[in-house]
Amino acid sequence: MVKLASARETRMYGPGLARNRSEYMNAGLYVFATILLTGGFTAQLSSEPKSGLALLLIGFLILIIVNLHDLIAHLAGINYRLALMEFDIQLGLVEFAVPVVYSLGTILFFLATLFLFIQAENGYGYFKLERHVLSMLIAGPVLWLLGSIHNSCQIYERADGHVQILQESVHIPFLISSVLFLIGAIINSREQIGYVHHGMELVGSSWIWLGIFGSLILFIGALANVIRVFKMQQLDGLRLEKLRGGAQEWLIQIREGQMPLIAEERRKRRPVDVEEGQSSTAPTPYKDVLVGQT
Structure with missing residues (x-):
């Protein structure tokens, strides 16, 4: 879900200008995806909640694509030799695990939203999907939170305060938003106990409002990531020392x-x-x- 702010000097998006363009493209897509998520949660308070689900589906899909692209960039840096992870703890714990965990969590969110959309379109004809929807709405944020914790386990041999502030300005908003999404999903699941709800009735106002606040914080983190990418590209030699022995x-x-x-x-x-x-x-x-x- 979150653009990984890596402690590495570069990722292998491509040579020269192609790498810079890929960084800016990923950062821009994250901003666009967070706008779609905010609009999707807000639209569920309107008279056409299905339009909000459509926006959420597009936003989650963009997040999946960007995280997979980020994962490929990290693996390309080691020629896709997964065996090298045993010599580099950060490579396995952060640069490989974080995009994978975020992608899995986003896929669960995407499937839960898709099932809600199918029920809304077909007159609530898929009752067996309802319990799976509630479970996936909780499992998705749990994986996001796990990825946020992993993302904070980065190793800096030497880095100045400015660069570390840029890194943390990306980590903290995404960690807070993951917690909000998780709290909203748990409260929503508790509210469904003892009731028989179908379709859009499976998500209550608490889940929607916490989703709005979480998406706004996610949007702030995405903007911070754009600034981080811009600053790191403009620095005359990155002030983030390349990790040795990896x-x-x-x-x-x-x-x-x-x-x-x-x-x-x-x-x-x-x-x-x-x-x-x-x-x-x-x-x-x-x-x-x-x-x-x-």
């Missing part, structure tokens, strides 16, 4: 023909290097030589 670094070394060194192999090769007269110290940078001479 899966992407291993893959870059493989591409350059330098296999990642294992500690045991390094210990085995060190005596050989000493015998051959090779120095184990790194070469002095040219800039340091000039400073020393001065």
Whole structure:
């Protein structure tokens, strides 16, 4: 549901300008999707609640597409080698799990809304779907909340305060909105106990109002994400240090023909290097030589 504010320097959306355009496109689509969600929940208070369901379906569909696109961008960064996740905790816990969890939660929200729309269109002829609708309305926000918690488990080796504020300005609104959606779904489920409701009657006013407030906060987070993407693109060199020792670094070394060194192999090769007269110290940078001479 949320555009992942990754601690990585880049994601592999494509080379050069294509990567920047993809970032802006994803951020813009999230803003548009949150507007549709706000309008969809608000329209359910009108005389034509089915129009609100249609807006919600479109908004959820856009969120699914963008999250899957974000997931593909992360996997492309490691050439889709899922085995590298065992060497990179953040890659598995955040950059892979978060888009997957958000996508699953959004799919459940989409299906629940679709079932409500089908009942409204067909005169409430699908009574067996009602209990599944209430369950999915709770399961969807639970997955969103789980994804928001995972999204906060990012590792920063070194980053200035400005960049971290930009990151948290995206995390916090989406976490709050997930909580509101979950509270609304639980209250709505409790209100249905002891009553036989069908179609649009399955969602009460509490779910709608909390959905409106949650969507508005989600819209604020989406705007913050646009600002974050713009600022990160405009920075002269990102002030968010690239994570060292992760899966992407291993893959870059493989591409350059330098296999990642294992500690045991390094210990085995060190005596050989000493015998051959090779120095184990790194070469002095040219800039340091000039400073020393001065």
